Amino acid sequence: MFEFSLTARSGRARTGLLLTPHGEVQTPLFMPVGTLGSVKGISPQELQEIGSQIILGNTYHLLLRPGPERVQRLGGLHGFAAYPGPWLTDSGGFQVMSLGHLRRISEEGVVFQSHLNGDLIELSPEKSVWVQEALGADILMAFDECPPYPASREYMRDSIERTLRWLERCLRAKTRPDQALFAIAQGGVDLELRRLSTEATARFDTPGYAIGGLAVGEPKEGMYPAVELSTRLLPERKPRYLMGVGHPEDLVASVGLGVDMFDCVYPTRTGRFGYALVPEGRMNLKLSKHLDDPNPIDPGCDCYTCQHFSRAYLSHLVRAEEMLGLRMLSLHNLRYLHRLMESARAAIQAQAYGEFAQDFAGKRFGPEVPEWFRKALQAGGHWA
């Protein structure tokens, strides 16, 4: 019911096939975020047309609205949200820290106030697993603590140990055999703590592992040694998921180090702010210079937006805050990341990930490739 097999390698980059009860997905891949059970503005049919393979739902948000029992009665996320392919849910822990008004963190779990109405709500390993079983995703995430950056070493060590005890409780609480629970390693950018957490987490032999606690404000120079160490320590034959990462350059660098899965609100959120992802970075369609440009965002893109609309029209819509503009940029941005991962998979299968990454860097950065990017690619065996 849940199997992962590697299909090709190029340096430390790899492609794989992940079998889930709701379909097979090809890695490396990017997961669109469907916070409240919808990827903002995008229909299930469009997600399938642009090559989305698995959608992430947020346990924190869905716990508050519409509630897990309701989603369960309506067929789980697959039925409720009418997206029949694979789903992954996070544990709710991260949003409790970032959105909820956290009231208390203890060995038992966390107590927080809903950001909607101030209700006091508890979340624990057992409760998170119960909620995620009701939501019915194919992949569940262990309930962990993601400490803020920076945090003291003492706090980090205590938190890592508590997260490991929480992982044990999650696994004991889990009842559904048709769902896979991924463990999450923490440790921030401290390589000793990252090693401690990753090695201890890997011993649980879960069907997949997430690299947590990164992309939370630390510099890239701190983040990438932690990613590099993580993919070195995690078992080869299990999928590796770098949580909350969605900038194109981070995807290319991390795939080079052997990461298989990503998620982030970045493509849809930046789309709603009027930005389109392009090989050179981001195009700000709010700028008046686009108002007379009859070209599509990217002549090489096969998405509906680029096949039908000019920068001029999109710029007009975005400046007037028309819903169609925000929708069309979100669609393009998701397709951009899916195409990027499709190209990465093709390059890995051709044992040519280094060329792919260097070609990407040439367009994205020009002659001034940042040190962190070059070093990550070097560590992955893709750059001399």
Next chain:
Amino acid sequence: MFEFSLTARSGRARTGLLLTPHGEVQTPLFMPVGTLGSVKGISPQELQEIGSQIILGNTYHLLLRPGPERVQRLGGLHGFAAYPGPWLTDSGGFQVMSLGHLRRISEEGVVFQSHLNGDLIELSPEKSVWVQEALGADILMAFDECPPYPASREYMRDSIERTLRWLERCLRAKTRPDQALFAIAQGGVDLELRRLSTEATARFDTPGYAIGGLAVGEPKEGMYPAVELSTRLLPERKPRYLMGVGHPEDLVASVGLGVDMFDCVYPTRTGRFGYALVPEGRMNLKLSKHLDDPNPIDPGCDCYTCQHFSRAYLSHLVRAEEMLGLRMLSLHNLRYLHRLMESARAAIQAQAYGEFAQDFAGKRFGPEVPEWFRKALQAGGHWA
């Protein structure tokens, strides 16, 4: 290039074919409103899939943003907004009165302040035609004054006469032979003034006529005698367009009197407010009673929304103000009005408009059919 032919009659209701340079449309029909060059949240592909035949663009809004010369350079509305079928533009007059801060109305035209930035802008018959020629729609509307309701008889009479002089200037100003200009009759609910305006307007022999100045706040008991008189006075062989009307019951009553075309923001606006159009009226999806309902909005509807989503999911999305919910309700509501007009056309072709209208009334009103509706249908020859 522009022809209208009647294809069937049932009482005073009629079906027709209207040939435009960008395609043929079947009447009676409802036109979605693409205020700023997009029907809010809906793509051109979706408009075609749900059976939209002609889209209305607002001259006032497009004059302010992105500007008529820009739209012209980018291929007119057909190219700029990537909707290749027929377009109609209004004259801008109505929005100047309702949205702009009107500064002066004179024989020459109107001077108003933009609701966006306060800029002083002039609009006259010549300017309106020039803007509409640049926007490039298939059907242009004459620049008229739509007096508020209520207005004094003296004001109305002066306004009607000025609007007739403006119509003459519009026709003189028009240069493009591939665009048809429709005249607009005014007169409010005063049947003497309505007759005066309609008879004088009809003498101009334009390729189509609009019934203006209704659905601006007057009671239905005042509106329908004015519609009835209008369709009696307007030439049989020209299309008749009742402006700004989009409630299903108004469409059914007016088609019964021989109206051929309608436009309104109602289906998209009420959708963005969380309402779905159903045979019984409107379903308020914000109500918590829908949160556990696995049924579609309307099991008889063939739209993407009803084919994929439950009331429960849509209610959740609407309550959480998720863009997908607003988009899906707008899509359903437009499809609802298009299906209503498809059924009306079929009923007219079967010489059975009375049965259709009575069946509609039974679902919409139950046993208590309002007097205005029954009277309109009686006047149309559909109700004993």
